[in-house]
Amino acid sequence: QVQVVESGGGLVQAGGSLRLSCIATGLTFDAYSMGWFRQAPGKEREGVGCISQYGSITHYPDSVKGRFTISRDNAKNTMYLQMNSLKPENTAMYYCAASPLRFTCTLAQGRYDHWGQGTQVTVSS
Numbered sequence: 413q414v415q416v417v418e419s420g421g422g423l424v425q426a427g428g429s430l431r432l433s434c435i436a437t438g439l440t441f442d443a444y445s446m447g448w449f450r451q452a453p454g455k456e457r458e459g460v461g462c463i464s465q466y467g468s469i470t471h472y473p474d475s476v477k478g479r480f481t482i483s484r485d486n487a488k489n490t491m492y493l494q495m496n497s498l499k500p501e502n503t504a505m506y507y508c509a510a511s512p513l514r515f516t517c518t519l520a521q522g523r524y525d526h527w528g529q530g531t532q533v534t535v536s537s
Contacts, residue, residue, distance in 0.1 A: 414438040414526045418508045421531030424498055432493040432531060434508030439526065441489040442466065445517035447524060448482060448493045450504035450533075459519030460506070463491065469516050498535045505530040 420432040434446070447462035461472040461482045470482050479498075484491040491508060509524035511517070 414510070416508055416510060416526050416528035418506060418528045418531040421506060421533045423534045423536060426498060426500055426535055426537050428498050428535070429494070429496045430498065430533060432495070432506055432508075432533070434491045434493075434528060436489055436491075436508070436510050436526065439510060442486040443512070443514070444510040444526075445513045446482075446484060446491045447509050447511065447517065447519065448480075448491075449507045449509060449519075449521065450502075451507070451530075452501075452504040455504075457507070457521065459521070460493065462511075462517035462519055464517045465514060471517055471519060473519065495533070498533075500535045500537045502533065503535050504533060506533050 416436045418434050448460040451457040463470045463482045481494040507530045508528045510526040511524045
Protein backbone atom coordinates (compact mmCIF):
# COMPACT_ATOMS: atom_id res chain seq x y z
CA GLN A 413 0.00 0.00 0.00
CA VAL A 414 1.39 3.36 -1.02
CA GLN A 415 1.67 5.96 1.70
CA VAL A 416 2.76 9.56 1.28
CA VAL A 417 3.33 11.57 4.44
CA GLU A 418 4.33 15.21 4.75
CA SER A 419 5.90 16.82 7.80
CA GLY A 420 7.65 20.01 8.86
CA GLY A 421 4.86 22.53 8.65
CA GLY A 422 4.23 25.10 11.34
CA LEU A 423 4.00 28.77 12.20
CA VAL A 424 6.74 31.10 11.02
CA GLN A 425 7.15 34.86 10.78
CA ALA A 426 7.33 36.61 7.44
CA GLY A 427 10.85 36.47 6.09
CA GLY A 428 11.55 33.21 7.85
CA SER A 429 12.25 29.74 6.53
CA LEU A 430 10.80 26.25 6.81
CA ARG A 431 11.80 22.90 5.41
CA LEU A 432 9.08 20.41 4.58
CA SER A 433 9.71 16.71 4.19
CA CYS A 434 7.75 14.06 2.33
CA ILE A 435 8.32 10.35 2.70
CA ALA A 436 6.71 7.91 0.26
CA THR A 437 6.55 4.19 0.95
CA GLY A 438 5.03 1.21 -0.80
CA LEU A 439 6.39 2.27 -4.17
CA THR A 440 9.70 2.27 -6.01
CA PHE A 441 10.61 5.82 -5.08
CA ASP A 442 13.17 6.45 -7.82
CA ALA A 443 10.63 5.40 -10.46
CA TYR A 444 8.49 8.42 -9.60
CA SER A 445 8.81 12.11 -10.14
CA MET A 446 7.52 14.10 -7.19
CA GLY A 447 5.73 17.35 -6.66
CA TRP A 448 4.73 19.86 -4.01
CA PHE A 449 1.37 21.60 -4.15
CA ARG A 450 -0.49 23.99 -1.86
CA GLN A 451 -4.02 25.10 -1.24
CA ALA A 452 -4.94 28.27 0.62
CA PRO A 453 -8.43 28.76 2.07
CA GLY A 454 -10.89 29.67 -0.65
CA LYS A 455 -8.37 29.08 -3.43
CA GLU A 456 -7.64 26.28 -5.85
CA ARG A 457 -4.73 23.96 -5.27
CA GLU A 458 -1.63 25.05 -7.16
CA GLY A 459 1.79 23.63 -7.93
CA VAL A 460 4.77 24.83 -5.93
CA GLY A 461 7.44 22.77 -7.63
CA CYS A 462 8.40 19.36 -8.90
CA ILE A 463 11.48 17.18 -9.27
CA SER A 464 12.35 14.35 -11.64
CA GLN A 465 13.22 10.81 -10.55
CA TYR A 466 16.91 11.43 -9.92
CA GLY A 467 16.68 15.12 -9.17
CA SER A 468 18.24 16.42 -12.38
CA ILE A 469 15.16 18.39 -13.43
CA THR A 470 13.08 20.76 -11.32
CA HIS A 471 10.30 23.18 -12.24
CA TYR A 472 8.89 26.05 -10.20
CA PRO A 473 6.19 28.61 -10.82
CA ASP A 474 7.35 32.22 -10.97
CA SER A 475 5.69 32.94 -7.63
CA VAL A 476 8.27 30.86 -5.71
CA LYS A 477 11.25 30.79 -8.06
CA GLY A 478 14.41 31.80 -6.25
CA ARG A 479 12.86 31.31 -2.80
CA PHE A 480 11.79 27.65 -2.79
CA THR A 481 14.06 24.69 -3.52
CA ILE A 482 13.06 21.06 -3.99
CA SER A 483 15.46 18.19 -3.42
CA ARG A 484 15.19 14.45 -2.90
CA ASP A 485 17.12 11.62 -1.28
CA ASN A 486 16.18 8.40 -3.03
CA ALA A 487 18.02 6.30 -0.47
CA LYS A 488 15.59 7.61 2.15
CA ASN A 489 12.45 7.69 -0.04
CA THR A 490 12.21 11.33 0.90
CA MET A 491 11.67 14.64 -0.84
CA TYR A 492 12.21 18.08 0.67
CA LEU A 493 10.93 21.59 0.11
CA GLN A 494 13.15 24.35 1.45
CA MET A 495 11.15 27.56 1.71
CA ASN A 496 12.96 30.84 2.32
CA SER A 497 11.80 34.45 2.54
CA LEU A 498 8.30 33.30 3.37
CA LYS A 499 5.38 35.68 2.91
CA PRO A 500 1.93 35.70 4.54
CA GLU A 501 0.42 34.79 1.18
CA ASN A 502 2.36 31.51 1.31
CA THR A 503 0.04 30.38 4.11
CA ALA A 504 -1.61 27.17 2.93
CA MET A 505 -1.87 23.45 3.34
CA TYR A 506 1.11 21.93 1.53
CA TYR A 507 0.77 18.58 -0.19
CA CYS A 508 3.27 16.11 -1.57
CA ALA A 509 2.45 13.84 -4.50
CA ALA A 510 4.05 11.11 -6.62
CA SER A 511 3.77 10.78 -10.39
CA PRO A 512 4.84 7.87 -12.63
CA LEU A 513 6.07 10.44 -15.16
CA ARG A 514 9.68 9.63 -15.96
CA PHE A 515 12.72 11.65 -17.08
CA THR A 516 11.04 14.98 -16.30
CA CYS A 517 8.41 16.35 -13.95
CA THR A 518 5.22 18.36 -14.23
CA LEU A 519 3.02 20.68 -12.18
CA ALA A 520 -0.09 19.20 -13.83
CA GLN A 521 -1.97 17.73 -10.90
CA GLY A 522 -3.77 15.14 -13.01
CA ARG A 523 -0.46 13.37 -13.62
CA TYR A 524 -0.07 12.51 -9.93
CA ASP A 525 -1.34 9.19 -8.61
CA HIS A 526 -0.51 9.31 -4.93
CA TRP A 527 -1.11 12.20 -2.55
CA GLY A 528 -0.38 12.90 1.09
CA GLN A 529 -2.73 14.42 3.64
CA GLY A 530 -0.88 17.71 3.81
CA THR A 531 0.99 19.78 6.35
CA GLN A 532 -0.10 23.28 7.35
CA VAL A 533 2.20 26.24 6.84
CA THR A 534 1.19 29.53 8.42
CA VAL A 535 3.21 32.69 7.85
CA SER A 536 2.46 35.58 10.18
CA SER A 537 3.03 39.20 9.23
